[in-house]
Amino acid sequence: MIAGIKDIESEISNILNEFEIQDSVEIRYSNIENTDIQCNNLVRYSNAPNINEIKEKLEKSLLANPFIENIEIAENGFINLNFSNEYLKKFSKNHNERIISPKKESMLFDYGGPNIGKDLHVGHIRTLNIGRSLYNIFKLAGHDVISDIHLGDWGMPIGLILAYIEKESIDINSLSYIDLEIIYPKASELSASSKDFYKEAQEISKKLNSKNEEYLSKWKIIYNLAIPNIKNLLQSLNYEFDLWRGESDVVEEVKTVVADAQEKNLVVEDDGALVSTEKEDPPILITKSDGSYLYLTTDLGTVVHREKNQKCDKYIYVVDSRQRNHFEQVFKTVKHFNLSSSSFIHVGFGTVNGPDKKPFKTRDGNVYKLSKLHEDIKEKLKKYNSNEKVLNVLTNTVLTFSDLLPNRNQNYEFDLEKFTDINGKTGVYIQYAQVRAQKLLSSKVEIIDTNIDNEYNLDERKLLLLLSKFDYFYNQSLNNYQPHHLAEYLYSLCQTFNSFYANNKIFSNDTPDEIKLKRIEIVDNFYNLTGLIFSCLGIKLVDSM
RNA sequence: GCUCUCGUAGCUCAAAUGGAUAGAGCAACAGACUUCUAAUCUGUAGGUUAUAGGUUCGAGUCCUAUCGAGAGCGCCA
Numbered sequence: 017m018i019a020g021i022k023d024i025e026s027e028i029s030n031i032l033n034e035f036e037i038q039d040s041v042e043i044r045y046s047n048i049e050n051t052d053i054q055c056n057n058l059v060r061y062s063n064a065p066n067i068n069e070i071k072e073k074l075e076k077s078l079l080a081n082p083f084i085e086n087i088e089i090a091e092n093g094f095i096n097l098n099f100s101n102e103y104l105k106k107f108s109k110n111h112n113e114r115i116i117s118p119k120k121e122s123m124l125f126d127y128g129g130p131n132i133g134k135d136l137h138v139g140h141i142r143t144l145n146i147g148r149s150l151y152n153i154f155k156l157a158g159h160d161v162i163s164d165i166h167l168g169d170w171g172m173p174i175g176l177i178l179a180y181i182e183k184e185s186i187d188i189n190s191l192s193y194i195d196l197e198i199i200y201p202k203a204s205e206l207s208a209s210s211k212d213f214y215k216e217a218q219e220i221s222k223k224l225n226s227k228n229e230e231y232l233s234k235w236k237i238i239y240n241l242a243i244p245n246i247k248n249l250l251q252s253l254n255y256e257f258d259l260w261r262g263e264s265d266v267v268e269e270v271k272t273v274v275a276d277a278q279e280k281n282l283v284v285e286d287d288g289a290l291v292s293t294e295k296e297d298p299p300i301l302i303t304k305s306d307g308s309y310l311y312l313t314t315d316l317g318t319v320v321h322r323e324k325n326q327k328c329d330k331y332i333y334v335v336d337s338r339q340r341n342h343f344e345q346v347f348k349t350v351k352h353f354n355l356s357s358s359s360f361i362h363v364g365f366g367t368v369n370g371p372d373k374k375p376f377k378t379r380d381g382n383v384y385k386l387s388k389l390h391e392d393i394k395e396k397l398k399k400y401n402s403n404e405k406v407l408n409v410l411t412n413t414v415l416t417f418s419d420l421l422p423n424r425n426q427n428y429e430f431d432l433e434k435f436t437d438i439n440g441k442t443g444v445y446i447q448y449a450q451v452r453a454q455k456l457l458s459s460k461v462e463i464i465d466t467n468i469d470n471e472y473n474l475d476e477r478k479l480l481l482l483l484s485k486f487d488y489f490y491n492q493s494l495n496n497y498q499p500h501h502l503a504e505y506l507y508s509l510c511q512t513f514n515s516f517y518a519n520n521k522i523f524s525n526d527t528p529d530e531i532k533l534k535r536i537e538i539v540d541n542f543y544n545l546t547g548l549i550f551s552c553l554g555i556k557l558v559d560s561m
Numbered sequence: 562g563c564u565c566u567c568g569u570a571g572c573u574c575a576a577a578u579g580g581a582u583a584g585a586g587c588a589a590c591a592g593a594c595u596u597c598u599a600a601u602c603u604g605u606a607g608g609u610u611a612u613a614g615g616u617u618c619g620a621g622u623c624c625u626a627u628c629g630a631g632a633g634c635g636c637c638a
Contacts, residue, residue: 017577044577047584056580060618092618094581131638172637207637263638289636297563301635311638337566338632366566367631375631400600422574425566427631429573434587438600441574441586448600456597492577504575508585518593518602561600 018043018053019107019114019487024081028055028095031077035070037061045485048096051088052481055095062093099481101470108483109541112548115157115490122160124322125151127334128250128257131168132242133177133200136249136386138430139336139375142365144255145419147334148554149499150363156552157494162326167246167262169239171314175221176203178234179213182220188237193245196238222308225267239264249387254412254556261321263314269324270309270317274302277353294352300345315346316355323356330359332497337364337425363497366427368419373429390415396436400444401561409558410447416555417443420503441507443555449510450550451561452517453543457536459523468537469530475516476538482512483541490552499553506549513542 021043029041039057046054058074061067071089078087078097086098127147130136147163155161177196180203181188186195207214224231243260250256274290277283283290288305302313322331333343343362350356367375370384394411401407418435422428438444472480485505492501521527522535550557 044580046581047576048581054580059580062618090581092581129638168638176637204637287636291635298635304636306636308636310636312635314638339638340565341633342638364566373631426574427567431573431587434573437587439587444600445586448598452598452601459597488577496578500575501577504585511585514601515603517597518599521597523597561598 017488017491018045019484020083020103021053024078024083024097025055027077027081028057028074031070031073032057034073035064035066037064037070043097045488046096050098051096052099053097055097056093058089058095059093062091067093099484101472104472104477104480104484105470108480108538109544111486111490111545112156114487117157117159120158120160121330122328123154123162123330123332124326124328125154125161125163125332125334126166127151127163128165128255129168129335130165130246130250131173132238133173133196134168135197135383136246137383138368138386138389139383140386141389141415141419142336142368142424143334144250144253145416145554146363146365146424146497146499148255149416149420149493149502149552150332150334150497152554153490153494153499153502153552156548160328162258162328163256164259164261164322165257166318167243167260167264169242170224170263170267171309171311172217172221173200173204174224174235174238175217175219176200176207177238178220178231179203179217180206181234183213183216188234191237191241193241196241218306218308222306225271225309227267235264252408253386253390253415254554259326261318263318266314266317266321268317269320270313273316273320273353273355274309274313277302280353282353292349292352294348296345296348300349302349312342312346312349315342316349316353319346319350319355323358327356328358330361331356332361332363334363334365337366340364361497363424365424369427369429371429371431375427392432393436396432397444400438401558403560406558406560409556410444410561413443413447413555413558415443416553417446417503420499420553421507423500424498446506446510446546447558448561449513449517450543450546450557451559453513453539453546454557454559456522456539457543464529466533467530469528469534472534473520475519476535479509479512479516479538479542482509483545486545486549493552502549502552506546506553509542509546509549513539 025041025043032039032041041055041057043053043055046052048054058070064070074089074095075087078084083100083103084097085100088096090096125147127143129143130140151161151163177199180199207217220231224235282293283302284293290302292300292302294300300312301310303309322328335343340362347360350360369375390411393414394407397407397410397414401410414435421441434440435442436444438448489501489505493499520535522532547557
């Protein structure tokens, strides 16, 4: 995973082989001060009788490598190495050329998942940010990626809305989007207290499934009311999708999935409901006792629909961890019903918590809307810039960077005050650092001497070394579906750059031309890589602050 | 009750899937501005990685138990 060290690894491996030590040699970055990389394979053999001979041979051979400038083998067998300037110069740039995957795959990213009638709220930012980031990361590696927002535009929620409209005799044609937002929570609440109302909603939902024209046209009205609003909001937040499919697109597939399973005896009846024949505890429920469909059924239909329309090698679902069991059931059933031979991955994540350490509620109607959060962040950022365009990018940066920084497996606390500060691990800080770099690169200077100085001071070397580590963090994010590795790395890059910036003046009169050239190249490398990581995370650059 | 996820500095979070002395950011304290924007930078202090065992050259990471937190447990999505 470390760029450009394969030769060094095989060199060590060869030498160890000569002494009849057969290990798969691995070099890793070192935490030890003044050591760049280390190899631990020799540790287990530190008591071997010919250890001194091995050490001698290793030292001699490794020092001849142009990428290595210093070698030290500790008493206990750790092989500590330092990179040469040649290595640092070469691997601190052109990163995007090195991360192309040798095996190209097609992948569908299912994320976002907004529901009709329910406004996007704070709880949606993780699926949006993580989904978009993974999409960008895999795209950068050369994979064929496609994103699908997977709208919640069918089933019981729609039944509830339509039942409520009917019950309250609301004129559906004069309905506005704002009315819709009010209706859903009320309908949801009513369904919990009134069994009759719940049954009515269920009936409507069933009729929709059998293409009842009256309800279908009402559904369409609601759909057309909701979708443009969702699109506008997401666009302003810089989220884009290749596909805007929803549950309503797979109604036919859901029916055929169930029918086929029945025909192949993959389901059995239980209290009127259909249950998968797979031995599971609890059993996997395919249809309700009244014959209507469930969340799981819809997801199975979606798989069939995708297999038919945009078959992929991998399907990646970015949905919160509470639905882990659900996806286990979906994926098992996909295999059991033989719906697809592709691989299915659930990328889960924890909740976004408020200051009270509790997640923002989604169904009590009293939610923190995403649009409101955007406004609140923007308000805080006004002290940094008054330009509306810059302010919007900055706001989206905070909304994304703060969210991608923690490991997705854990819950985290959203602290508005903290996240909008320029001091600290924040979106504002990283934007400020790259703006500084931009400014330096745009400065027009007369440089006469064209020699580049190839010796590096401590600040320069530290930055170059960190720049060369991109491949590692990129692969961590890619292999584990965890963007936070890149987010953390980006911050440390910016921090190291700011330190370099403060201690190494480029355009001062007592800086010789060859040093100016060298430093401008370093700044250029920093700026290019920063831009690359920004795009991986789904963040746009501001050009001033 | 069963099953997952997790417990790291006062607070918010990292840590290569087993490597040497566990790192950042806030907050606290002490410094650096006639500056390529100090909107920044540099120090100091802060830890028995929930607890107790185990596995081995080596454990925050793996195994067992206990305590504590959050989540999920057929007819919502």
